[in-house]
Ligand SMILES: Cc1cc2nc3c(=O)[nH]c(=O)nc-3n(C[C@H](O)[C@H](O)[C@H](O)COP(=O)(O)OP(=O)(O)OC[C@H]3O[C@@H](n4cnc5c(N)ncnc54)[C@H](O)[C@@H]3O)c2cc1C
């Protein structure tokens with residue numbers, strides 16, 4: 110049996126100069142060879158690692174028999190963003206981590222196989238969702254990112270009429286305004302988004318208490334999925350200077366106006382250690398920055414970025430400075446000067462994570478642009494317009510299996526700490542099921 114893992118070709122790290130997708134798709138023979146390594150395990154641990162419960166061994170088995178459309182249909186029956194998730198899922202910590210066959214040693218490239226068959230079906234226009242004529246509802250979904258899109262999809266399958274309220278000109282959330290095209294081309298995201306949104310009425314963002322009360326009155330249930338995109342402040346002097354920007358704003362602007370940015374000759378510092386920091390740094394390199402340095406207050410071990418994200422940033426030339434935290438930002442002669450404090454780590458807390466602690470020792474570092482890619486939270490101004498929502502001490506709304514403390518309002522995605530696209534899809538799916546169950550039980554009578 111062939112044991113080495115086959116992955117598709119990728120652009121060599123030194124040649125990744127623009128926003129072209131880094132990985133190409135499998136060729137049919139490659140997909141076939143990779144699929145043949147799957148053991149069709151009796152208990153399929155990979156499925157337990159997938160938040161949307163895709164029947165992984167069965168779709169891989171269909172690839173083995175050449176039934177690519179059947180494989181794609183199976184994936185889409187569990188996850189309407191199959192092609193998107195095939196690209197962006199951190200499979201190394203989900204399905205592929207659970208693919209533990211000792212015989213194989215190396216997990217099956219499940220994500221690449223999923224992407225391959227979904228792309229094949231999309232390109233051949235063989236994806237359509239069996240939405241019945243809507244007879245029930247109406248339901249409002251607020252926020253058209255992956256959580257909202259998934260909830261719309263599963264509500265429509267259940268026969269509900271749904272209206273989406275979206276603040277941006279185009280729905281898609283971070284699929285179009287966050288994750289850069291070298292990992293997720295807009296064309297791919299748009300194909301799946303438009304299939305889901307067929308026949309869905311789209312209204313403007315819900316920004317005021319009056320808007321929220323109107324929605325509560327007009328709709329039988331509401332699913333809130335506005336994400337968690339409110340950046341926290343660093344709380345250090347000089348943070349508001351020109352040249353200091355948030356990763357969320359930066360990535361959104363770049364996704365809209367790629368041509369307008371040119372970092373030629375500039376040193377860019379990125380603050381943080383998660384997905385946003387990795388993407389902001391890789392985008393800065395593609396905008397011709399002369400050096401890109403990620404500053405993180407802990408070490409590689411504690412970094413929230415997934416291993417593949419870190420590895421790819423490293424390979425592309427991003428530098429990392431561990432155990433540092435800015436305590437002041439000054440501007441001199443058009444450049445930023447960061448006073449960085451060296452940090453150390455405390456003993457692991459109850460969660461096993463080691464918190465950083467200042468040493469008092471500082472040094473100065475010059476850069477031209479500082480991108481803050483630190484934590485983001487739900488927007489409190491959005492949450493306070495909805496009556497009856499109670500929040501936890503960190504500002505996340507309390508929920509019981511996607512139902513909020515206002516029984517008519519359901520929640521999902523990053524608003525309830527999702528953190529990944531596939532978790533947002535799973536939340537939308539569960540949200541739709543819970544709304545249906547609640548309405549069948551009498552709803553808000
Ligand atoms: C840079 C970056 C890279 C990432 N990379 C990955 C990755 O590789 N893999 C992965 O799995 N996850 C990744 N993530 C995380 C993933 O994108 C999120 O977990 C996911 O998008 C959350 O989905 P959501 O629907 O909850 O929110 P969002 O995608 O944030 O969508 C929220 C939507 O709500 C809308 N909205 C907000 N307020 C209102 C309002 N008042 N009225 C109406 N609409 C409103 C917004 O405009 C937006 O369209 C990344 C995140 C970032 C920032």
Ligand code: SF4
Nearest residue numbers: 147148150155166208
């Ligand atoms: S765990 Fe791995 S080998 Fe087993 S069915 Fe899943 S993908 Fe195939």
